[in-house]
Amino acid sequence: MSQSKPQSSVLEVAVGCSSRAGIKTINEDSASFSIPEQQSMVINKGICCALADGVSTAEAGKQASELAVSRFIDDYFLSPETWSVAHSGEKLLSAINLSLFKKSHEFASEEKGYLCTFVAMVFKSQTAHFFHVGDSRIYHFRNNKLKQLTRDHCAFVGEGKSYLTRALGMDNNIHVDYGKLAVEPGDRFLLSSDGLHDFVDEAQLIEALQSEDDEQTIATKLADLALDQQSDDNISCIVATVASIAHESLDDFNTKLTRLPFPPDLAPGMKLDGYLIEKELFASSRSQLYLVSDIESGEKLVMKTPSLNFQQDTSYIDRFIQEEWIGKRLSSDKIVRVIKQSRPRTCLYYVMEYVDGIGLDKWIEQNPFPAPKQAIAIIKQIAAGLEAFHEKETIHQDLKPGNILINEQQDVKIVDFGSTFVAGTAELYSPLVHEGALGTATYSDPQYLLGKNTGIQGDLYALATITYEVFTSKLPYxxxxxxxxxxxDYDRLRYVSATYHNPIIPIWFDRALEKGVQIQPEKRYLTLDQFLSDLTNPNPLFLHDVIETKEEQSRVFFWMILSGFWVAMLILVFFLFKS
Incomplete structure (x- = not known):
């Protein structure tokens, strides 16, 4: 079966697929693909192909290959749009592998092995992503040159014999090979099982892939050729040709973004799309926040509007629109909730839940030396909110006290998604280039300003800086x-011990803060959990350092006393001799 999406300026891939038993009575291979009908799904998730070869000696190879292919394709399109292709694929294959492994060991008496090799490709925007386990293969054909993208996971034992070293279902943990490459119109890819590529040589593959025939015809001819050349195995292949890649001019992109006009400056008493403006909460050169009430329900909400200063700034508009999209996809009681609107909008804005509280920056001013238990509870809430970001492969990148709200009950909400990095979105082609470093220099990872995205460690740096400030009302540098x-400039900075500003802070707690705000990412914590653990439980390594420091201080003090004694003795001898 062959299918393509004939549209301009978007990703188009034509696919043909063939899978047959060959000379065997049962086909233990499985091959399939999916091109979504909705163009938005093609843009956000892409086009997916997958092929698996059931291990014939494993008794349940057919069931394993069918399960692997169907679940990978179905579940890939159900995975969050914010996930990168790599993260989605590796998560899915880990789950599929564990499922097959458990099936193999569910009934020990049956001795059935659910094992299969696996290859898959996801075409998204301007990139081809591929996954590989076992000895099925993926080839890339461009400019009449054929390149094998995968490396067989086999061990050779002599006399032409080999055995699989990796397969889905073989172990409870699986290492998946992942790769990606930029595609060009005309690129052709071949996914094949060993029943095909072991019996069709490279010259014959090139000849077939050079053909002007459609992809389905090429796939069928390759399978016929393998059978004619005495293939003694199941024969499967998928042929995929990139017809066009995602492309959009800056003018087209600008037209799409600015289809809604900017709202005018709003004032109390005005109405907009069913919302009554109550009062202005905040205004800057970049945006405004208004307290509004839904006229139908009476619910208090916050409306965010873009500043009229940026009506011609496409990059700004792109980020403003993305803020709402990101907020809708995050789910946590520690993150401000963006409201999905049921009424049509006449201009550009979005609404959020109203939080009756103050910024953490104001709270720190009002509580310069909070009780440790109270302060740690706040930090844990912020960390929980960050975890919700990171679960969706989203990095806040501008975490600071001003972007954290806290109410009278000490409940925390993270706000502002204007600087966030989303892995899934970052894979999409965009004609825009967002200039300048994101975030606030005081709290943002120094690596951002140096042109590096450190991911989770960037948010961790900000959290450690905020923790330092909550306990000391000062900044670590x-x-x-x-x-x-x-x-x-950063190399010249020196960490100021938190104990200097707040003497009740234990040394081990200060060491955890110091590690959290290290300028060099490799010296920082890798996860939020590690950081929180060291904040709430004394790290023995830090305690060891404290003990060594005290011992060193004791030795120094001993030699100071001894030196003082000898000086006193010399002075006494001097006066006795003089007298």
């Missing part, structure tokens, strides 16, 4: 961090 522009 002082105010000088705001003036840093280069790596040399």
């Amino acid at each position: 002082g105010e000088g961090v705001e003036e840093c522009q280069t790596a040399f």
Whole structure:
């Protein structure tokens, strides 16, 4: 079967697929593909092909290959749009592998092995992503040159014999090979089982892939050729040709973004799309926040509108629209909730839940030395909100006290998605380039300003800086961090011990803060859990350092006393001799 999406300026891939038993009575291979009908799904998730070869000696190879292919394709399109292709594929294959492994061991008496090799490709935007386990293969054909993208997971034992070293269902953990490459119109890919590529040589593959025939015809001819050349196995292949890649001019993109006009400056008493403006909560050169009430329900909400200063700034509009999209996809009681609107909009804005509280920056001013239990509870809530971001492969990138709201009950909400990085979105082609570093220099990972995205570690740096400030009302590197522009500037910074500002802070707690705000990412914590663990439980390594420091201080004190004694004795001898 062959299928394609004939549309301009979008990703188009034509696919043909053939899978047959060959000379065997049962076909233990499985091959399939999916091209979504909705263009939005093609843009956000792409086009997916998968092929699996059931291991014939495993008794349940057919069931394994069918399950692997069907679940991978179905579940891939159900995975969050914010997930990158790599993250989605590896998560799915890990789950599929564990499912097959458990099936193999569910009934020990049956001795059935649910094992299969596996290859899959996902075409998204301007990139082809591929996954591989076992000895099925993926080939890339461009400019009459054929390249094998995968490496067989086999061990050779002599006399031409080999055995699989990796397959889905073989172990409870699986290592999946992943790769990607930029595609060009005309690129052709071949996914094949060993029943085909072991019996059709490279010259014959090139000849077939050079053909002007459609993809389904090529796939069928390749399978026929393998059978004619004495293939003694099941024969499966998928042929996919990239007809066009995602492309959009800046003018087209600008037209799409600005289909809604900017709202005018709003004032109390005005009405907009069923919302009554109550009062202005905040205004800056970039945006405005208004307290509004839904006229139908009476619910209090917050409306965010873009500043009229940026009506011609496509990059700004793109980020503003993305803020709402990101907010709708995050689910946590520690993150402000973006409301899905049921009424049509006449201009550009979005609405959020109203939080009756103050910014954490104001709270710190009002509570300069909070009780440790109270402060840690706040930090844990912020971390829980960040975890919800990270579960969707989304990095906040501008976490600071001003973007954290806290109410009278000490409940925390993270706000502002204007600087977030979303892995899934980052894979999409965009004609826009967002200039400048994101975030606030005081709290943002210094690596951002140096042009590096450190992912979770960037948010961790910000959280550690905020934790330091909550306990001390100061910053770990002082105010000088705001003036840093280069790596040399950051190298000159020196961490100021939190105990200097707040003497009740234990040394081990201070060491955890120091590690959290290290300028070099490799010296920081890798996860939020590690950081929180060291904040709430004394790390023995830090305690060891404290003990060594005290021992060193004791030795120094001993030699100081001894030196003082000898000086006193010399002075006494001097006066006795003089007298």
